[in-house]
Amino acid sequence: MNICCIGAGYVGGPTMAMIAHKCPKVKVTVVDINAERIAAWQTDELPIYEPGLLKVVKASRGENLFFSTEIDEGIRNADIIFVSVNTPTKTFGEGAGRASDLQYWELCARRIKDVSESDKIIVEKSTLPVRTAEAMERVLHSGENGIHFEVLSNPEFLAEGTAIADLENPDRILIGGHETKTGQKALGQLVDIYANWVPRERILTSNVWSSELSKLTANAFLAQRVSSINAISALCEATGANIKDVSHAIGTDSRIGSKFLQASVGFGGSCFKKDILNLVYLCETYGLHESAAYWQQVVEINEYQQSRFVKNILQSMFGTIAGKRIAILGFAFKADTGDTRESPAIKVCKELSEEHAKIVVSDPKALDNAKLDLANLENIDFEEDVYKAVNQADAIALLTDWNIYKNLDFEKIYSSMQKPAFIFDGRNVLDHEKLFDLGFEVYSIGKPGLSHLN
Numbered sequence: 089m090n091i092c093c094i095g096a097g098y099v100g101g102p103t104m105a106m107i108a109h110k111c112p113k114v115k116v117t118v119v120d121i122n123a124e125r126i127a128a129w130q131t132d133e134l135p136i137y138e139p140g141l142l143k144v145v146k147a148s149r150g151e152n153l154f155f156s157t158e159i160d161e162g163i164r165n166a167d168i169i170f171v172s173v174n175t176p177t178k179t180f181g182e183g184a185g186r187a188s189d190l191q192y193w194e195l196c197a198r199r200i201k202d203v204s205e206s207d208k209i210i211v212e213k214s215t216l217p218v219r220t221a222e223a224m225e226r227v228l229h230s231g232e233n234g235i236h237f238e239v240l241s242n243p244e245f246l247a248e249g250t251a252i253a254d255l256e257n258p259d260r261i262l263i264g265g266h267e268t269k270t271g272q273k274a275l276g277q278l279v280d281i282y283a284n285w286v287p288r289e290r291i292l293t294s295n296v297w298s299s300e301l302s303k304l305t306a307n308a309f310l311a312q313r314v315s316s317i318n319a320i321s322a323l324c325e326a327t328g329a330n331i332k333d334v335s336h337a338i339g340t341d342s343r344i345g346s347k348f349l350q351a352s353v354g355f356g357g358s359c360f361k362k363d364i365l366n367l368v369y370l371c372e373t374y375g376l377h378e379s380a381a382y383w384q385q386v387v388e389i390n391e392y393q394q395s396r397f398v399k400n401i402l403q404s405m406f407g408t409i410a411g412k413r414i415a416i417l418g419f420a421f422k423a424d425t426g427d428t429r430e431s432p433a434i435k436v437c438k439e440l441s442e443e444h445a446k447i448v449v450s451d452p453k454a455l456d457n458a459k460l461d462l463a464n465l466e467n468i469d470f471e472e473d474v475y476k477a478v479n480q481a482d483a484i485a486l487l488t489d490w491n492i493y494k495n496l497d498f499e500k501i502y503s504s505m506q507k508p509a510f511i512f513d514g515r516n517v518l519d520h521e522k523l524f525d526l527g528f529e530v531y532s533i534g535k536p537g538l539s540h541l542n
């Protein structure tokens with residue numbers, strides 16, 4: 089069995105490395121138009137940072153796992169083709185700012201059609217709007233070449249930072265196939281691949297449309313939980329309640345559950361916002377304006393939470409941060425990744441810069457991306473060493489929940505900062521009382537600030 093995956097990104101690379109690792113008899117080739125990325129996959133400096141990934145890649149690379157820019161050859165030799173290319177939000181034309189930009193996906197479908205010489209199973213691994221498979225089937229079967237392409241939906245649920253554990257031990261695998269003889273046969277073949285390591289009862293099957301919609305819905309529900317708790321965090325700050333206590337109290341209700349109730353400066357990542365906007369666009373396309381407005385609000389609360397964080401900084405620091413040095417601890421959208429796509433840190437830095445603050449950004453893995461994201465800002469520095477970043481700073485804004493930030497020497501940090509020394513914990517991961525006792529002015533998410541100045 090030969091598998092080809094088009095797209096060697098955050099999803100294509102790790103998922104294929106896991107399939108190759110768990111299915112030694114399957115030959116897996118990951119192809120991409122980005123030659124630099126493909127070259128990096130062949131070294132020990134992988135193009136993405138993901139804990140545990142290198143070990144899994146090295147276990148199969150050169151044996152049954154290959155990375156290549158020979159896309160046509162990869163397609164031609166494959167029995168199953170996963171398509172895992174990016175599907176960003178459209179920035180132009182009809183649906184701009186909401187709909188999915190499917191140009192990369194469609195290019196792949198056309199390439200597959202043009203170079204294939206035998207029947208193939210095409211697996212949608214990218215996150216796509218409902219009924220994309222239908223459009224792809226039309227592209228694939230246009231013209232007369234007598235080749236049959238069976239399209240399956242197999243959305244990916246891994247989260248960055250925990251991708252290897254998620255892939256090795258997934259809550260579920262979802263595969264959608266057509267309710268036809270060929271559809272069910274193809275679906276069975278893909279089930280058999282996952283069954284090499286995933287218990288059968290965790291491999292769910294459905295029709296293609298349910299599978300496509302389940303992926304968008306899962307991300308919308310997860311993001312909605314973050315926005316819900318963040319909306320309540322604003323009320324906590326106003327009333328004197330503590331969001332941690334509220335999260336704990338509601339999370340112990342087994343119907344609600346405790347996960348994804350961590351209030352923060354907002355959710356980031358390449359997918360939550362994009363997928364919700366896509367869902368909103370889909371609802372509107374079908375005339376379901378109330379459903380669209382409901383989900384749109386999840387994104388709006390997220391923007392509000394990020395701006396609210398900057399407003400809190402401004403207000404606490406006596407209404408002006410012009411010329412003040414603010415150290416940003418953490419730029420990645422979450423811990424354990426170098427990914428900064430849609431990171432709340434981007435908006436926070438831009439808004440601080442509009443107030444003419446002097447910003448210095450520190451992050452253990454995301455500084456290269458941060459430099460690209462903030463290329464247009466003035467008065468900005470980048471410093472890997474946290475202690476150098478905070479030296480002479482007026483304030484610290486902690487924006488990513490990296491473990492290293494929890495164990496910093498805050499006594500040393502306090503003594504190196506301007507006074508009053510402010511700390512804004514955008515992730516609620518620090519010991520606020522202890523920081524207050526050291527002399528800091530402490531502000532966090534979802535509880536009233538601790539100030540020596542009142």
Ligand code: NAD
Pocket residue numbers: 094095096097098099100119120121122125159172173174175192195196213214215216244245246247248358359
């Ligand atoms: P990515 O940008 O990291 O990777 C996509 C890759 O596809 C890039 O390397 C790009 O060069 C390549 N590509 C684009 N067009 C191509 C073409 N025509 N031929 C060959 N290669 C091409 O994106 P990603 O984060 O891996 O996401 C891919 C898809 O998976 C998206 O639809 C996303 O919504 C979904 N997804 C992502 C995550 C995640 O954690 N990042 C999780 C689940 C699902």
Ligand code: UGA
Pocket residue numbers: 215244245246247248249307310314347348349350351352353354355356357358359360421422423
């Ligand atoms: C998310 C989903 O969790 C995955 O299942 C999905 O496959 C993926 O999107 C995708 O489709 O791309 P990811 O974005 O990698 O994964 O990371 P999450 O752990 O979901 O975190 C997303 C954002 O929400 C981060 O900025 C995180 O810090 C924030 N978050 C998460 C909170 O602010 N509070 C929480 O309680 C949980």
